[in-house]
Amino acid sequence: MFAPDGxxxxxxxxxxxxxxRQLLYLLRSFPEIESTVLINLxxxxxxxxxxxxxxxxxxxxxxxxVERYIDEENITIWQKQKEGDYQxxxxxxxxxxxxxxxxxxxxxxxxxxxxxxIEWRSKNSVLIDFYYLINETDDVGYRVRFSLVKNASSSEWxxxxxx
Numbered sequence: 586m587f588a589p590d591g592x593x594x595x596x597x598x599x600x601x602x603x604x605x606r607q608l609l610y611l612l613r614s615f616p617e618i619e620s621t622v623l624i625n626l627x628x629x630x631x632x633x634x635x636x637x638x639x640x641x642x643x644x645x646x647x648x649x650x651v652e653r654y655i656d657e658e659n660i661t662i663w664q665k666q667k668e669g670d671y672q673x674x675x676x677x678x679x680x681x682x683x684x685x686x687x688x689x690x691x692x693x694x695x696x697x698x699x700x701x702x703i704e705w706r707s708k709n710s711v712l713i714d715f716y717y718l719i720n721e722t723d724d725v726g727y728r729v730r731f732s733l734v735k736n737a738s739s740s741e742w743x744x745x746x747x748x
Contacts, residue, residue: 597622600637606645612637623648632670634663640703640711647674649711649733651701658682660713662733662742675733675742685746686715686729697721709735 600612600621611622613633621639624631636652636659648671652659659679663671697718704712711733718726730747 603641606641608641610639621650628669630669634671635659635661638701638703640705642705642708642711644708646708649703649705649713651703651713653698653701653715658686658715660731660733660744662711677744681744682731685731699726709737 595613595615598612598614599609601610602608603610607626609624609626611624613620613622618635619637620633620635621637622631622633623639623641634648634650636650638651638653640649642648646665648663648665650661650663652661657679658677660675660677660682661673662675664674666672697720698715699718700716702712702714702716704714706712713731713733715729715731716726717729718724732745732747733742734745735742
C-alpha cells in the first residue's frame, strides 16, 4: 500500500487467525512502526491498533495492546463502544512501567526483548508478561509480569507490577 505522495509505503501480512472466534489478525508494517488490523469475519468489522501484541477479551468487549519498542513499552486497553469500534480507556504511565522494567535491567546494558504473553483472567483482569533475553546469543532470560485489573467499585484500570 503506497501513500498518495509515493514517499511512504506499508505492507500487510497474516499475523494470526482465531478460528473459534472467527477473528483475523493482519500485521501492517511501515518502515518505522508496526500495527495490527483486527477483522471480525462474522460481522465484517475491522479496526487498526498500534503495536503487534493484541489480545481480545473472552466477551470481545475489550482489547489490550502492547507496544514493545526499545525503552518505549506501552500497554493500552480499548473498550468496545455502542457504534462497534473500540476506544482507549487506559494507557500505562510510561514512567511507572519503565521504573518496574528497569528494576530488572542492568543500568549499563539493556537486555534483548524476546516476547509478550497476554492472558485474560476475566473481563476485568489481564496478565501481561514481558520476556527478555540476558544475552542476544543465548536462551537465558527472565519474565517481568504486570496485572491489570478493574475493580467493581472503581471505573479505573489499575496496573499492578508483580515481583
